[in-house]
Amino acid sequence: MRFSRTGIFYLALALLLAASPLVLNVYWLDVLNSVGLYAILGLSLNIILGDAGLFNLGHAAFYAVGAYTTAILNTRFQIPVLWLLPVAGVAAGLFGLIIVRPIIRLRGDYLCIVTVGVGEIVRIALINDVFGLTGGSNGILGIQRPHLFGFIIRRPQHFFFLIWVFVALTVFLFTRLQHSRFGRALNYLREDEVAAEGSGVNTAHYKTAAFVLGAAWAGMAGTIFATKMTIIAPESFSFWESVLMFTVVILGGSGSIPGVLVGSFLIIGLPEVFRGFADARMLIFGAAMILMMIFRNQGIVPAHVRPYSLEGLAEAESALPEPAASAEPAENLQAAKEVR
Amino acid sequence: MEQFFQQFTNGLAVGGIYALVALGYTMVYGVLKLINFAHGDLFTAGAYLGLTLVTTFTMLAHKGSVLGIGLLILLVMLLVAFLGAVLERTAYKPLRKSPRLSVVVSALGASIFLENAMMLIYGARIQVFPQDILPGIPVRIFGVYIPLLRIVIFGLSFLMMTGLYLFIQKTRIGTAIRAAAIDQGAASLMGINVDRVILTVFLLGPALGAAAGLLVALQYGEINFLMGWSYGLKAFTAAVLGGIGNIPGAMVGGLLLGVLEALGAAYISTSWKDAIAFCVLIIVLIVRPTGLLGERVAEKV
DSSP states (O other), rough: OOOHHHHHHHHHHHHHHHHHHHHHHHOOOOOOOHHHHHHHHHHHIIIIIIIIIIOOOOHHHHHHHHHHHHHHHHHHHHOHHOOOOOOHHHHHHHHHHHHHHHHTSSHHHHHHHHHHHHHHHHHHHHTTTGGTSOOOOOOOOOOOOEETTTEESSHHHHHHHHHHHHHHHHHHHHHHHHTTTTHHHHHHHHOOHHHHHHHTTOOOHHHHHHHHHHHHHHHHHHHHHHHHEEEEOOGSSHHHHHHHHHHHHHHHHHHHHHHHHHHHHIIIIHHHHHHGGGGHHHHHHHHHHHHHHHHHHSSSSSSOOOOOHHHHHHHHHHHHHHHHHHHHHHHHHHHHHHHO | EEEEEEHHHHHHHHHHHHHHHHOOOOHHHHHHHHOOHHHHHHHHHHHHHHHHHTTOOOOOOOOOOOHHHHHHHHHHHHHHHHHHHHIIIIIIIIGGTTOOOHHHHHHHHHHHHHHHHHHHHEEESSOOOOOOOOOOOOETTEEEEEHEEEEEEEEHHHHHHHHHHHHHHSSSHHHHHHHHHOOHHHHTTOOOOHHHHHHHHHHHHHHHHHHHHHHHHHHSEOOTTHHHHHHHHHHHHHHHHOTTTTTTHHHHHHHHHHHHHHHHOOOOOOSTHHHHHHHHHHHHHHHHOOOSSOOOOOOOO
16 A cells, blocks of 8 residues: 555544543543544534535534434433444434435525524424423433443543544545545535436435435434433534534535544634633634635635546556446446436 | 414514514525525624613613604614624625635624624623613503503514615615616626625615614513524524515515414413424425515526
8 A cells, every 4th residue: 555645644643643642631632522523523514515515504403313312212221322323323314314305405595594493493392301201401311331342431531532433434434435426426416416417416315315324423423422421401402513513514624524624623622722712712713714714715624626537547447347347237227227 | 362362463573573684684685695694693783782872871861752762773773784784894795706605604603703792792691671661551452452562563663664665666776686686797787786785785684683683672671692593593484484585575474473483382382482483494495495475486507
């Protein structure tokens, strides 16, 4: 495997991060844990907002569904938390599917305002103790810590590794996803929906899939949040949370995975650094959002356009004459399905 | 029946407020195709500036005087209109040629900025708005006692809506606003200064929103720096309900939403009151995305 300069840079950063529990105190580790959590949330939103270009300002709703699913199943049936990770993902994904199915064809801003509405409805439902399950405005307490091979993940150092391993996994999977047929289809429909539809990309299908995937991932982040806090309440899932995730993606670089990571460091980490300003920091944050959009609206680390070289294609074709030919009918079949 | 009538009039008063705020959203959306997330905070600014004028400058020496209240509302509208123009010039004008998403983020940033500016100036606690500005006598209509304030609020909002409607329909600049809303490029080719149109919209919308904020402060007697958020969101819902970009639509949508919410709170559940507006919003968007009075426009390719 050939290491590029950026590859080495990222590797060094990852090693530095992995070594940070050795030097940082508990407070800063906790900040890093929050950064990691928002990185997961940001990456999950990035699929919806950055890759597919769907304005989602209610992502906290899916986060909440995941967290509450975990909390309810764990406190009532004592199901181990880590087993609930996929369950929370499925629950949030299903919820996302129910929400998005009827509204997927709405124009950008309308979709945006519906997601805001859904976020608020979920929050109000949680406060009103829906079905007697969510514990009203006090929330749910007593969520267990995760067990891993008999080891209880309890201290911030332990959570640091749980969260950042999950971040690493997310980065790996989502990078693969961006480079896949699915990722290309999303980019296509974001750039020009009509052209994508005209070329046989089933836009409604891909948008729904992106939305559900992003929602499911946010649900899993909800599980981690629930077990980290051991107590969750509706105010953790307010509109403000959705705005925070939205800004992580937009300021970091919409559609760019390194950008989202940088964004979560800046937006979650920097306010901690500037705690001295205490009250004024949100004021500065708002002003920074405006300035950023005026002077650098593609984000701090913009998504770079991936070049597709014809040379590589020719090479691949000559190297694999037989499989390429056999793969073609399958491709056509896929395309035919999508046209239908 | 009496409860129904009470709730209905209450809904009309709240709906009038929603309609006033919704007008600001719908005008900006009509011209710029932008959801002005900071509009709710201009509404809050109206309430706070009203408080400052009443308490610090003791503007209402003669409480209950019609002239005094009129002057107070006018002054607040003027100040917030100026604020709206400053907002447009700093946060939106430099982004005229940027992608839509950037402007949305800028609007969110402006909202956060304004909210926190107000929190720093006035403090994070709920502030009490003087309650004795208007006499609290109930008025008897059709055998039902209705607070005077409710009637004043509805009357004032109706007056302002009518004024705006006439302004948009009858004056030159109103015509320019309508033209720019239909097609900015064509409007500017016809010699309309679109930039000035946008500025006008950002003077009118915040002025109406500020008046609404002041009326809410008068009615409920307390204000806080986050109050604009829920009113703003509901007003936006009202604008979508009536058909966004459509000025009579915002008025109808606002009144309808206010009444629906009041009746829903009375007959369904008070604690779900806030969710009713959003459910209405989602149902409208699914069933009729263009709103009640909006026209169906073909998707431009």
